[in-house]
Amino acid sequence: MPPWLQQILEFYAHLTPRDQAMLGMLDEHRALTSDQISRLYFTATRTCQTRLLHLMRLGLLQRFRYARVGGGSYPWHWALGLYGARFVAGGQGRPMPSEHAHRDQLLRLSSYVNLQHLTATNEFGVQLFHHARTDPQARLVRWWSERTATARFRGIRPDAHGLWQHHDRLAGWFLECDMGTESLPRLIGKLQAYEDLAHRDGPAYPVLFWLPGPVREANLQQELRRYRPGIPVATAVHGSDPAGAVWLLADGRQRLHLADLPSDHGRPVAGNPNFVDGHLDLAGPVSAGHDPLT
Structure with a gap:
């Protein structure tokens, strides 16, 4: 050897x-x-x-x-x-x-070429994971990469997906990490796939647009009000605590905590990874896991 x-x-x-x-x-x-x-x-x-x-x-x-x-x-x-x-x-x-x-x-x-985007996307999950380490009432139940989320949810391609729990509230989310390089109509166009997923009895989790600045956010919010999405959509800017009261729904007036966003796990249908043998199973094949500090 x-x-x-x-x-x-x-x-x-x-x-x-x-x-x-x-x-x-x-x-x-x-x-x-x-x-x-x-x-x-x-x-x-x-x-x-x-x-x-x-x-x-x-x-x-x-x-x-x-x-x-x-x-x-x-x-x-x-x-x-x-x-x-x-x-x-x-x-x-x-x-x-x-x-x-x-x-x-x-x-x-x-x-x-998109390493900056990958780093920013991962930063979202890192902040949630770190928050859970310091708050015993919080837990990042699931944190999936684009590769895993795309394989598990048919028809969508989020940058990341996860389940966030705080106290007795559990909210799923699909992340769209924006770097300001795409047009606003292109961002809005991504919502159709998430709406189709919800219409197939898949989960109706909020789509989170994490944006590079407040001007970009204000402009996207204006476009969202015209579009009137059929699923929850919320926005916040890079640098904000994703677990905090930073999320503004497309039809909202007050910023909400991540755990307080509307969230629906969907129905036990084929292609919905939240259900195993007809029963809700939110751990899934890949999760954030425990906090090993040893």
């Missing part, structure tokens, strides 16, 4: 629950910054940095970043290394990626 393989296999036996949760999160959401990982799983930045570097030396993680115009660098982005990808794939019963396939995937991710 090669020495490197022996080292990796020995390390697997000592992976903490936090390490395993981190690898699973990166498998689901593709890339996270150092700061995002710290807020997800650590209480001390130094401890986070030390652990990430250790996992990288073992080939479980990889990292990349870009230089800033005028000097300096953007934050490190972390992704699964080859052995991390193989570890997660093995645990989920998926085929093991080859070295060539994983290298190509990492190169595509690191040169991903």
Whole structure:
């Protein structure tokens, strides 16, 4: 057995629950910054940095970043290394990626033209997850990436999907993370697919437009009032706490907490992943999981 393989296999036996949760999160959401990982799983930045570097030396993680115009660098982005990808794939019963396939995937991710959009999309879930760590009455029950949500919900392509619980209130959501690069009519046009999903007895979760600024939000709200969507639609701006009273419904006058938005899990029909054998099952195959700090 090669020495490197022996080292990796020995390390697997000592992976903490936090390490395993981190690898699973990166498998689901593709890339996270150092700061995002710290807020997800650590209480001390130094401890986070030390652990990430250790996992990288073992080939479980990889990292990349870009230089800033005028000097300096953007934050490190972390992704699964080859052995991390193989570890997660093995645990989920998926085929093991080859070295060539994983290298190509990492190169595509690191040169991903929409990396800024991916980072902003993931930031939405990171903020909710971190909020739940500090509020015992809150829980991020489900946090699915675009890939998983698109596979599980027929006919829609949200940037992310989740279920947020606060006290006894549980609200689903579909996220549309806007970077200001698309026209407002194009944004409005995305709602038809969500309306069709609701008409097929799928969930009628609020579509959340997370926007880059207040002017963009005001203009979209004006368009929404003309469109009159047949499903809940709410808006807020980047930088706001997505769990807080920041969401303005298309027909609303007062901003609401995420948990207070209208939400319907749909009916037990084919294609609705909220139901298993006719019974409501909101955990699903991929969830945010527990908060492993050990």
